[in-house]
Amino acid sequence: xxxxxxxxxxxxxxxxxxxxxxxxxxxxxxxxxxxxxxxxxxxxxxxxxxxxxxxxxxxxxxxxxxxxxxxxxxxxxxxxxxxxxxxxxxxxxxxxxxxxxxxxxxxxxx
Amino acid sequence: xxxxxxxxxxxxxxxxxxxxxxxxxxxxxxxxxxxxxxxxxxxxxxxxxxxxxxxxxxxxxxxxxxxxxxxxxxxxxxxxxxxxxxxxxxxxxxxxxxxxxxxxxxxxxxx
Numbered sequence: 001x002x003x004x005x006x007x008x009x010x011x012x013x014x015x016x017x018x019x020x021x022x023x024x025x026x027x028x029x030x031x032x033x034x035x036x037x038x039x040x041x042x043x044x045x046x047x048x049x050x051x052x053x054x055x056x057x058x059x060x061x062x063x064x065x066x067x068x069x070x071x072x073x074x075x076x077x078x079x080x081x082x083x084x085x086x087x088x089x090x091x092x093x094x095x096x097x098x099x100x101x102x103x104x105x106x107x108x109x110x
Numbered sequence: 111x112x113x114x115x116x117x118x119x120x121x122x123x124x125x126x127x128x129x130x131x132x133x134x135x136x137x138x139x140x141x142x143x144x145x146x147x148x149x150x151x152x153x154x155x156x157x158x159x160x161x162x163x164x165x166x167x168x169x170x171x172x173x174x175x176x177x178x179x180x181x182x183x184x185x186x187x188x189x190x191x192x193x194x195x196x197x198x199x200x201x202x203x204x205x206x207x208x209x210x211x212x213x214x215x216x217x218x219x220x221x
Contacts, residue, residue: 035211040118042197042213043154058208090153097142097201099209101153 003027004102006091012108019078021105023091031094032074033058034066036087037104043090049074081109113137114200116212124220127188131215133198134180142201143174143181147194148214154197157183188219 007022025032031050035043035058045058047066055066063085067075074093078085086109092099116133123129135143143160158165160172160181171184185192198212 040213042114043211045208048208097144097159097209098156099154101155103153 004091004093004100006089006102006105008105009103010106010108012110013078013081014110015082017078017081017109019081019107019109021076021078021089021091021107023074023076023102024072025074025093025100026072027093027095027100028071029093029095029100030071032068033092033094033099034064034074034076035090035092036060036085037090038087046076081107083109085109112212113202113210114198114212116198116215118213118215120216120218122218122220123188125188125190127219128184128186129188129217130182130184131196131198131217132180132182133212133215134178135198135200135210136179137200137202138176138179139203140200141203143172144199144209145170145172145181145183146197146199146211148197149194154211157196185217188217190219190221193217193219 033048049068091102146154147157148154164173195214
């Protein structure tokens with residue numbers, strides 16, 4: 001069975017903190033994605049990666065960076081968290097066009 | 111104009127009703143189309159792909175109208191378990207990996 005896991009379901013951080021969100025997939029997929037989902041705005045792509053150590057900016061990369069050192073793991077980093085980064089963060093991996101999502105991390109930045 | 115637009119709803123329909131959602135896209139060169147379903151507090155999951163000729167999966171029918179640049183999802187004989195948010199998804203021209211998501215249409219099926 002396909003599985004994408006994310007390190008935390010809920011996270012509360014303070015403004016200025018460095019935040020790491022981890023995502024692991026067990027399907028040997030090459031493509032992995034990070035989205036944020038906000039009411040009325042839908043899912044917006046932050047970064048994606050189509051291979052180890054490769055990354056490409058999505059639609060809203062500002063304030064974020066990513067790391068993909070191993071095929072199964074894709075990390076999202078908030079270098080200095082801000083209140084406007086309070087959101088639901090969803091990781092996905094894909095084969096062909098179907099994306100498989102993790103359960104999401106609800107991040108609150110105070 | 112957003113790349114993918116959906117009526118956010120909410121659509122509240124009684125059990126057994128037929129309900130239809132539309133989704134418009136702005137890039138006429140978009141190549142692939144999908145409907146995803148997202149249950150409350152859950153992650154999105156692929157519901158069905160949308161083919162040019164239209165396709166059906168049980169009570170669900172998806173259609174594509176390239177001339178008017180919209181896709182539709184029809185649900186017949188609605189069940190309580192159909193209550194969810196339905197996301198329209200488009201793959202823009204030139205992208206093999208990126209999906210563009212609509213903001214979703216919320217459906218509640220009432221007993």
